Amino acid sequence: MTQAYKEARDAVFLELFEIAARDKNVILFTTDTGAILFNKFKEELPGQFMNVGIAEQNAISVAAGLSLSGKKVFVFGISNFVILRCIEQLKIDICSMGLPVTIIGMGTGYVYPKDGPTHHMTDIISLTRTIPGLSIWSPSDYAAIAGITRIAYASAGPNLIYMDKGPFIPLYDDGHDFTKGLSLLRQGSDLTIVATGIMLPLACQAVTELEKRGIDAGLVDLYRIKPVDEVSLLDALGKSGSILTLEENTIIGGLGGLVCETVAGRGLGATVKRLGIPDSYRCEVGERNELRALGGFDLQGIIEAAESLVAARKTKESQS
Amino acid sequence: MLTAKAKEIRQRTLEMVLKAGAGHLGGSFSCAEILVTLYYGNILRYDAANPAWEERDRFILSKGHANNSLYVILADVGFFQADNLENYCRSGCFLGNHCDNTVPGVEVITGSLGHGLGIAAGMALAGKLDGRKHLVFAVIGDGESQEGSIWEAAMFASQHRLSNLIVFLDRNGLGSEDFTENTAGLEPVKDKWLAFGWEVHSVDGHSIDELLAVLADCRSRISDKPIMIIARTVKGKGISFLENTPRSHHTLPVGNEIEIARRDLS
Numbered sequence: 301m302t303q304a305y306k307e308a309r310d311a312v313f314l315e316l317f318e319i320a321a322r323d324k325n326v327i328l329f330t331t332d333t334g335a336i337l338f339n340k341f342k343e344e345l346p347g348q349f350m351n352v353g354i355a356e357q358n359a360i361s362v363a364a365g366l367s368l369s370g371k372k373v374f375v376f377g378i379s380n381f382v383i384l385r386c387i388e389q390l391k392i393d394i395c396s397m398g399l400p401v402t403i404i405g406m407g408t409g410y411v412y413p414k415d416g417p418t419h420h421m422t423d424i425i426s427l428t429r430t431i432p433g434l435s436i437w438s439p440s441d442y443a444a445i446a447g448i449t450r451i452a453y454a455s456a457g458p459n460l461i462y463m464d465k466g467p468f469i470p471l472y473d474d475g476h477d478f479t480k481g482l483s484l485l486r487q488g489s490d491l492t493i494v495a496t497g498i499m500l501p502l503a504c505q506a507v508t509e510l511e512k513r514g515i516d517a518g519l520v521d522l523y524r525i526k527p528v529d530e531v532s533l534l535d536a537l538g539k540s541g542s543i544l545t546l547e548e549n550t551i552i553g554g555l556g557g558l559v560c561e562t563v564a565g566r567g568l569g570a571t572v573k574r575l576g577i578p579d580s581y582r583c584e585v586g587e588r589n590e591l592r593a594l595g596g597f598d599l600q601g602i603i604e605a606a607e608s609l610v611a612a613r614k615t616k617e618s619q620s
Numbered sequence: 621m622l623t624a625k626a627k628e629i630r631q632r633t634l635e636m637v638l639k640a641g642a643g644h645l646g647g648s649f650s651c652a653e654i655l656v657t658l659y660y661g662n663i664l665r666y667d668a669a670n671p672a673w674e675e676r677d678r679f680i681l682s683k684g685h686a687n688n689s690l691y692v693i694l695a696d697v698g699f700f701q702a703d704n705l706e707n708y709c710r711s712g713c714f715l716g717n718h719c720d721n722t723v724p725g726v727e728v729i730t731g732s733l734g735h736g737l738g739i740a741a742g743m744a745l746a747g748k749l750d751g752r753k754h755l756v757f758a759v760i761g762d763g764e765s766q767e768g769s770i771w772e773a774a775m776f777a778s779q780h781r782l783s784n785l786i787v788f789l790d791r792n793g794l795g796s797e798d799f800t801e802n803t804a805g806l807e808p809v810k811d812k813w814l815a816f817g818w819e820v821h822s823v824d825g826h827s828i829d830e831l832l833a834v835l836a837d838c839r840s841r842i843s844d845k846p847i848m849i850i851a852r853t854v855k856g857k858g859i860s861f862l863e864n865t866p867r868s869h870h871t872l873p874v875g876n877e878i879e880i881a882r883r884d885l886s
Contacts, residue, residue, distance in 0.1 A: 365742020
C-alpha cells in the first residue's frame with residue numbers, strides 16, 4: 301500500500317498492518333509503548349501482536365527465537381530502552397546470526413526534551429553502526445518511514461529503524477525508492493550539508509536562509525546510516541570541499557564521523573564541520589530547539605557554521 | 621548404559637581440552653548427565669543427517685561455555701566427523717570455546733549469559749503459534765541465573781503458557797570465581813521458579829534414572845506451565861581436584877594432575 305501519511309506512527313504501523321494482514325508470520329511486539337493503531341492489531345490480527353511488557357532485553361531474545369522459527373518480528377519501543385539497553389542482545393541474538401528482526405526505535409535525539417538524560421537518545425547512531433550486519437535507517441519524512449518499513453519486511457537480515465515522531469516536511473513522493481540509502485536534495489557550489497532523520501526540516505530551512513545570505517548550499521539526506529553507498533555519497537558531496545554534517549546524535553562517531561571516515565578513507569581533502577549533540581548530558585529543561593541551541597546546532601548555529609566554513613575556504617583560496 | 625556413555629563423554633572431553641589447552645571442564649562436567657540423557661535417552665528428537673529437520677526438538681545450551689561435552693556428543697551422534705574434535709579451539713577449526721550456530725546441531729550462538737532462555741522462549745512461542753508438537757529444551761547455569769534477563773524470560777514463559785518449554789538449571793553452586801551464594805544468592809531457588817509460575821522439579825543432576833524419570837511424560841503431560849528441572853550437580857564432576865572448586869571453571873589439569881584426572885575418569 302502506498303498512501304500519503306501525516307503522522308509517523310501511521311506511516312509505520314498502517315504499513316505494517318497491511319503487511320501483517322497478508323503474512324501471518326509477521327509479528328509485532330511492543331515493549332509497553334503505546335500507539336492508537338495497536339488496537340487495530342489487537343482486534344483484527346490478535347495472534348500477531350503482543351505487548352511483551354517492560355522487558356526489552358527479553359523482547360529481543362524472544363524475537364530471535366521466533367525468527368529462528370520462521371517468523372518476521374518487529375519490536376517497537378522507546379529507542380533508548382529497546383536499543384541502548386539491549387545492545388548485546390541486538391548484536392549477539394539478532395545480528396550475529398543475521399536474523400530478519402526489525403527494531404523500531406521511537407524517538408531520536410531530544411524527542412523527549414524535558415525528560416532528561418534517561419530519555420535523550422544521544423548516541424544510538426554511534427553505537428549501533430558498529431554492529432556488523434545491521435541495516436540502520438533514519439527516515440526523514442513520512443513517506444520514508446513507510447517505504448523503509450516495506451524494505452525492512454522484505455529484507456533477509458536485521459534492520460533498525462530509528463524514527464522520530466516529527467514534524468517532518470514532505471521530501472519524497474509516495475512510492476519513492478529508498479533502497480539507495482541517500483538522496484541529493486539540492487546541489488550547491490559553496491558547501492554541502494549532510495543531514496539525517498529529524499534534522500532534515502531544519503536543514504531545509506537553513507539552506508533557504510543561507511541562499512538569502514548569498515551562500516549556495518547543497519543538501520544530502522542520508523536516510524540509511526548503514527550500509528553506506530560510499531560512491532554515491534561522495535558523488536553527492538560534490539567538489540566544494542566544504543561539508544557540514546547535521547544530526548541529533550552525539551558528534552562522536554555518528555553521521556559526522558561516518559562522513560569523515562568516508563572522505564578521508566578515499567584520500568579526499570575536505571573540511572568537515574560536525575554539528576550535533578556535544579559530548580554532554582542535558583538536565584536543563586527546555587524545548588527541543590532550546591536544547592539544540594545549547595549544543596550549537598539550531599538554525600542560528602547551522603548558519604554560523606556554514607558561513608564560517610565558506611569564509612575559511614575563501615581565505616584559503618585567496619592565500620593559495 | 622547411559623552412565624557408561626556419560627563416563628565416555630567425560631573421558632573424550634578431557635582429552636579434547638587437554639589437546640587444545642582450552643575449555644571449560646567444570647561447567648561441562650556438571651551438565652554431562654543432562655546432555656547424555658537428552659541425546660542418548662530417547663528424549664530429544666533430532667536427525668543428525670538433517671540438522672534443520674523441521675519437526676526436531678530444539679535444544680539450547682544457554683550456558684554456552686559448557687559446549688565441550690556437547691561438541692563431543694554432537695560428533696558422537698553424527699552431526700559432524702569426530703576427527704574435527706582433534707582440532708577443537710585450534711586456528712581454522714570451526715569448533716571454538718563457546719556454542720556457535722555454524723556448528724551442525726547447534727541452534728543458537730551462546731556464551732554471553734542470560735540470552736538463551738529468552739531465545740528458547742521465542743522458539744517455544746513459535747511452536748505454540750504454529751501448532752507444532754516439538755519441544756524446546758534448554759540448559760541454564762546457576763551463575764547465569766544472576767542475570768536479570770533470565771527472570772524476564774521466566775515471566776514471559778509462564779505468561780504465555782509455554783508448556784512446550786523444558787529447562788534444566790545446572791545447579792552446581794558456582795559461578796566463575798565464587799559460589800553463587802557468596803555473590804548474589806539464588807536461594808530459595810525452587811521457590812523463586814514456583815513463584816514465577818513454573819512447574820518445578822528437583823533432581824540429582826548426575827542420576828540418569830532421576831533425569832529419565834522426570835522427563836518420562838514430557839510429551840504427554842497436560843499442563844499449561846513451562847517446566848523447570850533444578851538439577852543438583854557438582855561443578856567439575858568426576859575429577860577429584862576440580863570438583864566443587866571455583867578453579868574448575870576454566871582451569872585445566874596440568875602436570876601430574878593430568879594423570880590423576882584420567883585415573884579419576886577411568
